[in-house]
Amino acid sequence: MKIPEAFGLLISWLVISICFSIGTLFAYPQYFYEVFLLSASSAGLGFLLHELAHRTTARRFGCYAYYQVWPWGIVLALILTILSQGSLIFAALGAVYITPMVTTSSLNYNALKKVYGIISLAGPSMNLLLVAAFYVLSYAGGYASILAGYGFQINLWLAAFNLIPIPPFDGSKIFSWSKPIWAAFAIPAWVMTLFL
Numbered sequence: 001m002k003i004p005e006a007f008g009l010l011i012s013w014l015v016i017s018i019c020f021s022i023g024t025l026f027a028y029p030q031y032f033y034e035v036f037l038l039s040a041s042s043a044g045l046g047f048l049l050h051e052l053a054h055r056t057t058a059r060r061f062g063c064y065a066y067y068q069v070w071p072w073g074i075v076l077a078l079i080l081t082i083l084s085q086g087s088l089i090f091a092a093l094g095a096v097y098i099t100p101m102v103t104t105s106s107l108n109y110n111a112l113k114k115v116y117g118i119i120s121l122a123g124p125s126m127n128l129l130l131v132a133a134f135y136v137l138s139y140a141g142g143y144a145s146i147l148a149g150y151g152f153q154i155n156l157w158l159a160a161f162n163l164i165p166i167p168p169f170d171g172s173k174i175f176s177w178s179k180p181i182w183a184a185f186a187i188p189a190w191v192m193t194l195f196l
Contacts (some may be wrong), residue, residue: 008069009048012093015074017044020154023086042134042151046127046158047091053126054096057119062100069094091161095168117177120170124185127159131192156196160189 017040024035058065073092134151163186165175175182
């Protein structure tokens, strides 16, 4: 049975927010709700906008695109996060499925690689835009700075992780389409992840 897209996005957002905050439940349970709100506004938002960026870009190319939650991915994410007390987060909760609306003999293999490369790049690009936004927000002070710290680190990690150039990661389709474009996004994301 196909789960409605809006419900799948909501469940995925809740689960990734729980996964990024569950370590607090074991170490400092009194702060769980505050950390959950931070996670929902940073990791949850990053995951949601990442998937919607793929979907929106695919639709702009005339594809039929929808987010499909993976129930076993949800279950595995929760089990691994709980068993590891938040130190191991499995974020394969679902994916945007893309089907070209029009089949034409004039669309060659390289053109198709470019389309899928651009669609794949949309997700990590959204995370990197959020990294920049959270960086600016970090100067606001107070709660906004705490949120910005979470949002900056988590979205940087999401971008770097998704830019790994092996299937099924976004990076594999970007790498297949254009190695220079892949490198222009992946290398800075990995360097910042390691050193910031």
